[in-house]
Amino acid sequence: MHLLEPRAQPSQIMRWTAPLIAIAATLVVGSLLFWALGKPALASFQVFFIEPLTSSNGWSELLIKACPLILIAQGLAIGFKARIYNIGAEGQLIVGALFGGGVAIYFEGSDSSLIIPAMVLAGAVGGALWGALPALLKTRFNAEETLTTLMLTYVATFILSYMVNGPWRDPEGMNFPQSVMFGDSALFGILLEGSRVNTSVFITLFAVLAFWLFNAKSFLAYQLEVGGQAPAASRYAGFSAQRTIWFSLVMSGLTAGLAGVGEVAGPVGQLNLNISPGYGFAAIIVAYLGRLHALGIVLAGFLMALIYLGGEAAQVSLQMPAAITGIFQGMLLFFLLGADAFIDNRLRTPI
Amino acid sequence: MVESLIPVLAGAIAAATPLIFAGLGELIAERTGVINLGVEGMMLTGAIAGFAAAADTGYGAAIGLPVGAIAGAATAMIFAFFALSLAANQAACGLALTIFGIGLSAFVGQHYVSYSLPGLQPLAIPLLSDIPLLGPVLFKQDAVVYLSFIAFASVAWTLSKTRLGLLLKAVGESPESAHAIGYPVLGIRYGAVAFGGAMAGIAGAYLSTVYTPLWVQNMSAGRGWIAVALVVFATWKPTRLLLGAYLFGAVTILQFHAQGLGIDVPVQVLAALPYIATIVVLVVISRDRRLLQLNLPASLGKPFLP
Numbered sequence: 001m002h003l004l005e006p007r008a009q010p011s012q013i014m015r016w017t018a019p020l021i022a023i024a025a026t027l028v029v030g031s032l033l034f035w036a037l038g039k040p041a042l043a044s045f046q047v048f049f050i051e052p053l054t055s056s057n058g059w060s061e062l063l064i065k066a067c068p069l070i071l072i073a074q075g076l077a078i079g080f081k082a083r084i085y086n087i088g089a090e091g092q093l094i095v096g097a098l099f100g101g102g103v104a105i106y107f108e109g110s111d112s113s114l115i116i117p118a119m120v121l122a123g124a125v126g127g128a129l130w131g132a133l134p135a136l137l138k139t140r141f142n143a144e145e146t147l148t149t150l151m152l153t154y155v156a157t158f159i160l161s162y163m164v165n166g167p168w169r170d171p172e173g174m175n176f177p178q179s180v181m182f183g184d185s186a187l188f189g190i191l192l193e194g195s196r197v198n199t200s201v202f203i204t205l206f207a208v209l210a211f212w213l214f215n216a217k218s219f220l221a222y223q224l225e226v227g228g229q230a231p232a233a234s235r236y237a238g239f240s241a242q243r244t245i246w247f248s249l250v251m252s253g254l255t256a257g258l259a260g261v262g263e264v265a266g267p268v269g270q271l272n273l274n275i276s277p278g279y280g281f282a283a284i285i286v287a288y289l290g291r292l293h294a295l296g297i298v299l300a301g302f303l304m305a306l307i308y309l310g311g312e313a314a315q316v317s318l319q320m321p322a323a324i325t326g327i328f329q330g331m332l333l334f335f336l337l338g339a340d341a342f343i344d345n346r347l348r349t350p351i
Numbered sequence: 352m353v354e355s356l357i358p359v360l361a362g363a364i365a366a367a368t369p370l371i372f373a374g375l376g377e378l379i380a381e382r383t384g385v386i387n388l389g390v391e392g393m394m395l396t397g398a399i400a401g402f403a404a405a406a407d408t409g410y411g412a413a414i415g416l417p418v419g420a421i422a423g424a425a426t427a428m429i430f431a432f433f434a435l436s437l438a439a440n441q442a443a444c445g446l447a448l449t450i451f452g453i454g455l456s457a458f459v460g461q462h463y464v465s466y467s468l469p470g471l472q473p474l475a476i477p478l479l480s481d482i483p484l485l486g487p488v489l490f491k492q493d494a495v496v497y498l499s500f501i502a503f504a505s506v507a508w509t510l511s512k513t514r515l516g517l518l519l520k521a522v523g524e525s526p527e528s529a530h531a532i533g534y535p536v537l538g539i540r541y542g543a544v545a546f547g548g549a550m551a552g553i554a555g556a557y558l559s560t561v562y563t564p565l566w567v568q569n570m571s572a573g574r575g576w577i578a579v580a581l582v583v584f585a586t587w588k589p590t591r592l593l594l595g596a597y598l599f600g601a602v603t604i605l606q607f608h609a610q611g612l613g614i615d616v617p618v619q620v621l622a623a624l625p626y627i628a629t630i631v632v633l634v635v636i637s638r639d640r641r642l643l644q645l646n647l648p649a650s651l652g653k654p655f656l657p
Contacts, residue, residue, distance in 0.1 A: 002537060002657060003436045085442060137630065141638040146388070146442065147580050148633060154573050154626040162619035281450060288443070321461040323568075326454020330392075333447035334429065337439040345438065345656070 004345035011343055018339035019289050019296075023303065025335040030328055039318055047317045048310035060195035062305050064267055067204040068093075068259035068276075070301035072283035074211045075255030077292040079248030082224040086249055088134070088149025089256040090280025091156035092127040096257025097264045098160060099126025101179060101271040104186035104264070105168055111185045119186060119261050120203070127257015128250045130156065135249035139242045145249065153280070164271050178272035188266050200262040207255060212294035224248070256280055277308065278326070285333045307332070359608045360488040360601075364496060365562065367600025369394070369554035369571075371499045373578035374585070374592045375506045376550025381582055382510065383543040384523040384650035388445025389430050391575025392452020393548045394555035397423035399456040399463070401556025402566045406466045412495065415468075415560035416553055423552020424545045426452055431544045435537050438654035453569060463566045470564040471495065495557050502550070507589040519543060523648035526655045536655055551575065577629050584632045586646040595632070602628045 027049070034044035052058040072089050079086050086092075100123035107115055130152060137143040164177045173180070188198035215221045227234040227244045235241065263275050286304050290297030311325030373390050380387050387393075401419030405411050426448065434444040471493040480490040510516040518539065522529045526536045554574070559566050577599060585592035605614075606621035614621075637643060 004438060004656060006656060087446060137634055141634040142640055142643075143630070143633045143637040144583070147576065147583070148630050150576055151573075151580070151626045151629045155623050158619040158623035158626075162617055165619070166617065284446065285450075321458050323454045323457030323461070326450055327458060328454075330447050330449075330451025330454055333443065333450065334433055337443055337447065338433050338437050341433075341437040341439045 003348060004341060005348045007344060007346050011346075014339070014343045015291070018343065019291065019300070019336060021339040022289070022332060022336035025339075026328060026332045029331060029335075033327070034318075037320075039320075044314070044318055047313050049306060051317075052306060052309040052313055057195065058309065060192055060197045062302060062309060063201065064196055065305035065308050066298075066301040067201050068262055068279045069283050069286050069304050070298055071204045071207050071259045071262070072252075072256045072280060073286035073290060073297045073301060074207050074294060075252035076283055076287045077211070077290070077294075077297060078221075078224060079252050080287055081221075081228050081292050082244045082248050083228040084245055084248040085146045086131065086134070086149050086252045087146055087284060088130075088151075088153040088280070089252060089283055090276060090278065091149065091153030092130040092253040092256035093260040093263075093276050093280045094153070094156040094160050095130040095260070096123035096127035096253075097260030097271065097275050098156075098163060099123050099257065100261035101182075101264045102168075104182045105179055105271075107186070108180060108183065111183070113185065115185045116188065116265065119265055120258065123257045123261030124254050125257070127260060128254040130257070131249040131251075131253020132246070135246045138245050138249075145245075149249075160271070160275075161273060164273065168271060170270075176272075179270045181270045182265065186265060187269060188262070196267050198266050200266050203258055203262065207258075208294050208298055215294060220247070256283075277322075282308075282329055285329055285336070289332070289336055304329075355611075357484065357487050359604060359612075361491065362604040362607065363597060363600035364488060364492060365600070366603040367596040368496050368499045369557050369562070369574055370578050370581060370596040370599055371503060371593060372554035372557065373551045373575060374581045374596055375502055375589065376547035376554075377578055378582045378585065378587060378589060378592055379506065379510075379519065379550075380540075380543045380547035381651055382523045382587060382648055383519050383540050384526060384648050384653065384655070385434065385540050385544055386441050386445065386579075386652045387427070387430055387434075387448070387544060387547055388442055388579060389427070389448025389452065389575075390445075390547070390551050390578050391571055391573065392449035392456075393423040393426050393551035394558070394571040394575045395452045395456035395569070396426045396555070397552025398555030398559040398570060399460045399566060400552070402463055402466075402468070402559035402564075403459065405468055405556075405560045406463060411468060412471050412556070412560040412564075415556045416495065419552040419556025419560075420549040421552065423550070423555065424548040426455075427544050427548025427551075428541075430548075431541050434654070435540050435544070438656050441652050441654070449575070457568045460566050460568060464568075466565065468560055468564040471561045493561055495561055503589060503593050510589060520648075523650055526650050530655075530657050536657070540655070551578075554578070573626060577625060580629045580633055583643075584636050586636065586642060587648065588646070598632075599625055599628065 031041040031045050035041040100119040103119045103122045134145045134148040137148050138145050164179055168179045170178055170180045188200045191197045191199055223239040224244055268275050282304050286300045290300035307328050311322050314320040314324055315322050377390055397419035400422030401415035404418035405415035408414050430444050430448045433439045434441045473491050474494050476490040480486040522536050522539045530536045581592055581595045584595045603625050609621050
């Protein structure tokens with residue numbers, strides 16, 4: 001059962017090829033899965049991974065899905081480096097969407113150009129608050145952030161459900177749990193004629209650059225990383241563990257909140273119960289697949305977006321449930337973790 | 352007044368039953384030093400496998416529960432391969448298992464969305480069910496609830512009174528020592544993870560074939576995560592886990608009886624209560640660092656490579 005033994009030196013080659021190995025393994029096993037389900041493996045592969053990219057519309061849809069994933073993953077990566085495991089970005093996204101959407105609903109009918117900036121600000125605050133709560137519980141009461149962030153995701157879902165079933169329900173929405181459709185002033189401007197790509201991509205672009213600079217240049221980023229890799233050394237150097245926790249959770253909440261605004265003031269255009277197809281969870285995989293590196297995350301985000309698009313295509317062309325996306329996501333994370341095991345270890349040589 | 356409480360309390364016992372199964376399974380795995388955050392995923396695969404078996408054969412929960420257990424244990428083995436044999440990060444592997452399990456169960460479950468099952472009739476135990484208050488609450492339940500009593504007693508007894516229990520705890524406290532005196536640490540951890548998976552599978556199958564009884568996508572609705580939190584709350588002790596589960600059963604059932612009890616708050620507030628309660632109990636138990644440190648299995652979450 002013991003398959004591995006430690007390497008003398010961590011393998012740098014494995015560190016960067018592990019994501020590629022994981023992707024390749026996911027593609028192979030995924031194709032086998034199609035075959036096992038009685039679908040032609042190659043044709044299904046084509047539908048899932050190639051066809052979405054054969055039209056310009058496909059590429060713009062890819063960008064629309066990649067942006068929130070990349071944005072959230074940038075924030076999560078900060079915490080993951082410091083070993084702060086925020087797995088409730090989905091909830092922070094929802095609260096960000098609620099705050100931003102609340103601004104849109106409150107100022108319904110106004111055509112002020114300040115509404116979008118106000119929504120962005122409100123969404124950032126909302127997400128950051130929902131991230132600050134587990135930070136408070138962790139620093140003050142020592143409560144595990146994995147469980148509290150996840151539980152707060154469920155709570156956020158119920159708040160959303162209450163708002164769109166109650167105070168914010170569209171009176172002309174035939175009793176559907178949804179708010180009014182936002183007016184043009186509460187939507188990001190369309191960037192590419194004929195597509196759904198909108199100006200919220202600049203938020204993601206800005207975040208990528210900001211986090212890249214932050215990781216490369218700032219002393220705080222260094223402190224966070226030391227705190228994750230060598231907690232004792234970090235304490236000895238006088239780096240504050242409390243600050244690490246606050247910063248990680250608030251920043252990741254903030255980016256998730258921004259992603260939430262991007263959805264409701266973008267492709268979704270209102271508050272309803274389906275504002276996110278699990279972006280907050282998928283972004284965890286994106287962060288690790290991108291090696292917690294700002295640019296790596298961009299590539300990983302596009303791949304994850306492709307898995308979402310492939311899932312939608314498989315639904316239409318192969319009559320498969322959209323849940324296939326989750327199967328692929330789970331496999332990808334497993335294979336990535338498996339491949340990562342070979343960074344510090346190697347196969348045991350039989351004696 | 353007391354009479355009107357009986358259905359509420361009996362409902363709480365039934366609502367707690369999946370938490371007891373899943374929680375006991377996770378407790379055993381964690382006692383050997385393995386934290387498996389994939390309980391939610393294993394519950395869901397157990398739920399759909401059990402439901403499919405029950406619906407296809409027509410034998411109901413009698414076949415659904417064992418099939419759910421096998422499905423839960425089988426998915427747990429995926430986790431075990433990566434987290435134990437390859438010594439990968441346990442928390443991340445558990446998360447992968449949950450994402451995978453949610454997807455897989457929804458995928459398979461697509462064919463079963465419109466089915467419904469007969470469920471199980473309550474089985475009154477002679478004499479015991481005649482005890483005032485406690486009788487109808489504890490002993491007029493379905494057979495699986497009684498099974499959860501037996502599971503609790505077996506786990507508690509095994510951990511405190513048997514050689515196997517001692518071995519499980521030894522592996523969790525000091526895998527190096529257990530390995531040095533010749534015990535197969537990984538083998539024991541594999542076994543504990545499989546047991547955890549089987550118990551989570553039973554919990555899921557109970558939801559889909561007895562409690563609800565129908566298949567709804569994502570029907571465990573966070574109960575797997577609550578079970579993980581309960582193990583911390585219980586400070587890794589079966590008796591406290593049982594009490595915690597009943598407390599959560601009561602909180603869960605409140606939303607169905609709130610109107611009858613004259614509580615007038617939005618349904619979403621009541622539905623959110625179990626999750627808020629989870630946070631509250633985590634805070635209450637975690638703030639006492641010493642208590643946690645004293646009971647925490649020393650090797651919890653740390654991979655073992657000899």
